Amino acid sequence: xxxxxxxxxxxxxxxxxxxxxxxxxxxxxxxxxxxxxxxxxxxxxxxxxxxxxxxxxxxxxxxxxxxxxxxxxxxxxxxxxxxxxxxxxxxxxxxxxxxxxxxxxxxxxxxxxxxxxxxxxxxxxxxxxxxxxxxxxxxxxxxxxxxxxxxxxxxxxxxxxxxxxxxxxxxxxxxxxxxxxxxxxxxxxxxxxxxxxxxxxxxxxxxxxxxxxxxxxxxxxxxxxxxxxxxxxxxxxxxxxxxxxxxxxxxx
Amino acid sequence: xxxxxxxxxxxxxxxxxxxxxxxxxxxxxxxxxxxxxxxxxxxxxxxxxxxxxxxxxxxxxxxxxxxxxxxxxxxxxxxxxxxxxxxxxxxxxxxxxxxxxxxxxxxxxxxxxxxx
Amino acid sequence: xxxxxxxxxxxxxxxxxxxxxxxxxxxxxxxxxxxxxxxxxxxxxxxxxxxxxxxxxxxxxxxxxxxxxxxxxxxxxxxxxxxxxxxxxxxxxxxxxxxxxxxxxxxxxxxxxxxxxxxxxxxxxxxxxxxxxxxxxxxxxxxxxxxxxxxxxxxxxxxxxxxxxxxxxxxxxxxxxxxxxxxxxxxxxxxxxxxxxxxxxxxxxxxxxxxxxxxxxxxxxxxxxxxxxxxxxxxxxxxxxxxxxxxxxxxxxxxxxxxxxxxxxxxxxxxxxxxxxxxxxxxxxxxxxxxxxxxxxxxxxxxxxxxxxxxxxxxxxxxxxxxxxxxxxxxxxxxxxxxxxxxxxxxxxxxxxxxxxxxxxxxxxxxxxxxxxxxxxxxxxxxxxxxxxxxxxxxxxxxxxxxxxxxxxxxxxxxxxxxxxxxxxxxxxxxxxxxxxxxxxxxxxxxxxxxxxxxxxxxxxxxxxxxxxxxxxxxxxxxx
Numbered sequence: 001x002x003x004x005x006x007x008x009x010x011x012x013x014x015x016x017x018x019x020x021x022x023x024x025x026x027x028x029x030x031x032x033x034x035x036x037x038x039x040x041x042x043x044x045x046x047x048x049x050x051x052x053x054x055x056x057x058x059x060x061x062x063x064x065x066x067x068x069x070x071x072x073x074x075x076x077x078x079x080x081x082x083x084x085x086x087x088x089x090x091x092x093x094x095x096x097x098x099x100x101x102x103x104x105x106x107x108x109x110x111x112x113x114x115x116x117x118x119x120x121x122x123x124x125x126x127x128x129x130x131x132x133x134x135x136x137x138x139x140x141x142x143x144x145x146x147x148x149x150x151x152x153x154x155x156x157x158x159x160x161x162x163x164x165x166x167x168x169x170x171x172x173x174x175x176x177x178x179x180x181x182x183x184x185x186x187x188x189x190x191x192x193x194x195x196x197x198x199x200x201x202x203x204x205x206x207x208x209x210x211x212x213x214x215x216x217x218x219x220x221x222x223x224x225x226x227x228x229x230x231x232x233x234x235x236x237x238x239x240x241x242x243x244x245x246x247x248x249x250x251x252x
Numbered sequence: 253x254x255x256x257x258x259x260x261x262x263x264x265x266x267x268x269x270x271x272x273x274x275x276x277x278x279x280x281x282x283x284x285x286x287x288x289x290x291x292x293x294x295x296x297x298x299x300x301x302x303x304x305x306x307x308x309x310x311x312x313x314x315x316x317x318x319x320x321x322x323x324x325x326x327x328x329x330x331x332x333x334x335x336x337x338x339x340x341x342x343x344x345x346x347x348x349x350x351x352x353x354x355x356x357x358x359x360x361x362x363x364x365x366x367x368x
Numbered sequence: 369x370x371x372x373x374x375x376x377x378x379x380x381x382x383x384x385x386x387x388x389x390x391x392x393x394x395x396x397x398x399x400x401x402x403x404x405x406x407x408x409x410x411x412x413x414x415x416x417x418x419x420x421x422x423x424x425x426x427x428x429x430x431x432x433x434x435x436x437x438x439x440x441x442x443x444x445x446x447x448x449x450x451x452x453x454x455x456x457x458x459x460x461x462x463x464x465x466x467x468x469x470x471x472x473x474x475x476x477x478x479x480x481x482x483x484x485x486x487x488x489x490x491x492x493x494x495x496x497x498x499x500x501x502x503x504x505x506x507x508x509x510x511x512x513x514x515x516x517x518x519x520x521x522x523x524x525x526x527x528x529x530x531x532x533x534x535x536x537x538x539x540x541x542x543x544x545x546x547x548x549x550x551x552x553x554x555x556x557x558x559x560x561x562x563x564x565x566x567x568x569x570x571x572x573x574x575x576x577x578x579x580x581x582x583x584x585x586x587x588x589x590x591x592x593x594x595x596x597x598x599x600x601x602x603x604x605x606x607x608x609x610x611x612x613x614x615x616x617x618x619x620x621x622x623x624x625x626x627x628x629x630x631x632x633x634x635x636x637x638x639x640x641x642x643x644x645x646x647x648x649x650x651x652x653x654x655x656x657x658x659x660x661x662x663x664x665x666x667x668x669x670x671x672x673x674x675x676x677x678x679x680x681x682x683x684x685x686x687x688x689x690x691x692x693x694x695x696x697x698x699x700x701x702x703x704x705x706x707x708x709x710x711x712x713x714x715x716x717x718x719x720x721x722x723x724x725x726x727x728x729x730x731x732x733x734x735x736x737x738x739x740x741x742x743x744x745x746x747x748x749x750x751x752x753x754x755x756x757x758x759x760x761x762x763x764x765x766x767x768x769x770x771x772x773x774x775x776x777x778x779x780x781x782x783x784x785x786x787x788x789x790x791x792x793x794x795x796x797x798x799x800x801x802x803x804x805x806x807x808x809x810x811x812x813x814x815x816x817x818x819x820x821x822x823x824x825x826x827x828x829x830x831x832x833x834x835x836x837x838x839x840x841x842x843x844x845x846x847x848x
Contacts, residue, residue: 262528262532269521275517285525289532296535296539323535326538329487330531337498337524341524345517347505348514352510352514
């Protein structure tokens with residue numbers, strides 16, 4: 001009975017949602033058909049051509065310098081520059097979740113998850129793969145403004161490396177310095193914002209020169225912020241994994 | 253097509269949230285619904301024959317037709333928030349399992365017992 | 369004074385707390401105090417306008433906006449948060465290691481009040497939500513974790529639906545700035561079906577936190593089972609921000625059919641809340657259901673939608689914040705000193721501590737809407753604004769107010785009734801902070817209830833904030 005009601009409600013929901021697709025008409029704006037989005041009617045148009053402040057030239061790879069944002073990856077320029085305040089909020093959500101997991105489950109002295117029997121081959125192989133994974137993660141967040149990726153996937157790859165080490169070694173715990181790294185990185189991000197406020201007049205404003213599009217040292221604050229975020233996210237997710245594995249044995 | 257599919261995922265997630273009793277299955281249903289929403293967000297940015305929004309040595313100028321980068325930025329944030337909430341939910345489930353001994357909604361009772 | 373400091377200061381304090389865990393409660397007190405000072409400065413001096421983040425002018429960048437409504441609510445939130453920490457500073461269930469959660473929730477609530485961007489509002493709602501789930505789990509028993517989990521589930525469903533609404537609005541209008549969206553919708557440029565669906569999604573998404581029926585299943589369990597300071601923050605401070613978000617978004621994405629639904633559900637919430645509160649024997653549960661009813665009252669006024677109705681809504685939530693603060697503090701005190709808050713057990717508590725009884729009475733009468741207190745002026749404005757929709761709504765509100773007054777009087781009498789058996793006078797001293805703050809808040813309630821019309825003009829201006837927002841939006845469209 002309950003499943004029937006649930007199914008009916010979900011079906012109604014589905015029908016309600018699909019009625020609004022494909023509703024763009026001549027005189028009233030609606031949801032455009034799939035693939036027909038008109039970029040010139042959206043704010044993203046200026047994000048793509050980097051012309052929020054009125055610049056109307058073309059942006060060319062390797063040639064244009066001192067554009068209003070220097071990163072070649074347009075999504076990165078939105079996440080870390082135009083809408084950097086959202087990213088600060090996102091970092092805070094992850095921070096409070098990781099802290100919450102630590103408060104609820106923290107304080108475990110040893111791992112109490114079932115011991116997995118791991119063969120020596122797997123153990124050796126994981127030790128070879130882990131540094132490669134760490135390097136990959138660091139590469140992803142350093143290159144966030146030139147290639148797809150950025151701080152969050154980079155941090156997740158670092159945490160995956162840590163997970164690999166945890167799975168193949170029963171006694172492995174997270175280094176205790178992780179929480180300190182996390183706190184310092186978070187503090188750095190907010191302080192960069194305040195520095196922007198003091199130097200240029202707006203919170204989180206980019207105050208470093210933006211360089212030439214396509215080079216590693218371009219984009220002003222963007223590589224710095226993404227590195228900070230990458231380290232923070234890696235430390236946070238590793239901390240969550242560690243807390244889940246130890247399950248706060250003595251308390252509550 | 254992909255937009256209908258993402259709506260279907262959201263509907264499946266909502267069905268799971270309304271009908272399941274096991275706490276872990278509720279978290280899984282929530283994740284399915286979140287995936288549906290994220291897929292939908294990306295799909296509204298798609299432009300036919302648009303390029304990946306990165307200026308690179310292959311796509312050298314900004315006057316080419318790129319897909320909309322803003323929904324991709326929104327999805328980045330949304331996925332991370334989903335991860336945070338899921339981690340917290342799982343931590344709560346572990347704590348509930350340890351103190352109450354069960355992770356089934358009906359066994360936990362409608363008002364969780366009368367120990368105030 | 370840039371209002372972004374209201375968000376940056378608690379965030380900095382929170383990140384420092386994670387490095388120096390032992391000092392986290394001191395940092396919380398410090399952040400709350402600094403925030404209160406900044407909030408008063410912002411409210412008195414900053415011009416009504418927008419502050420862009422990152423130096424990018426809206427709608428390309430995110431902006432924080434100070435309107436008449438934020439001038440009223442921002443100091444209220446920050447000062448009450450400071451009071452909440454002071455009240456529980458030296459007690460047994462002080463925040464302790466959870467101080468960092470309170471700090472972050474302070475930053476998030478300020479963000480919700482100030483931001484003018486739909487997606488930024490989503491992010492801050494999530495921060496506030498995750499903090500609320502953690503606060504809800506701070507109770508001593510295992511049931512508080514179950515209550516927190518259910519809250520998490522319902523809250524996450526709400527935020528998914530809210531995000532879907534944001535996406536639909538972006539796909540049609542091409543922007544995420546609330547002013548511009550409000551202007552476009554008021555100019556009629558948006559397809560009616562999309563408008564209806566997105567406003568319904570916003571109503572459900574924001575209605576979870578705003579305690580709208582039928583999404584308020586989480587309220588009784590969370591309010592009764594979490595710890596003292598957590599309940600205080602969740603019951604008196606969170607509604608200020610959450611209902612202001614509800615008001616802003618639903619007035620921006622305005623659809624008349626949804627307004628009708630909001631009206632109906634608001635009325636149902638009020639009736640449901642009051643009727644169930646009537647039968648409760650424990651003070652905390654009574655107060656929880658009374659909170660649901662007050663939220664319902666504030667929401668149905670959004671359904672009415674006129675400027676006077678919005679002013680009344682703001683008055684209701686401020687009245688609720690001040691009075692519920694005192695009521696929940698007294699309840700916490702009763703549980704700590706007497707051991708229970710059952711209606712039988714707390715008889716005579718008002719006689720053993722005159723000040724406690726007095727501030728409790730003042731707050732309870734203010735919520736019930738008795739003359740001399742702010743609640744009376746608020747209820748008067750509520751009823752006069754709701755006459756716009758015909759005779760039925762004011763009658764229902766009066767009926768609900770009658771039920772409310774009855775059960776609050778019952779609690780007041782129980783406080784002052786001579787106890788059956790000789791109750792020993794309390795040996796320990798009552799916490800001075802609680803009594804002082806209780807007297808301050810009760811005095812504010814009386815002051816706002818008896819002062820002349822000019823002081824209430826701030827609420828009237830708050831009710832008109834939407835005009836400013838739409839005006840800002842129209843300049844943005846013109847310039848685009």
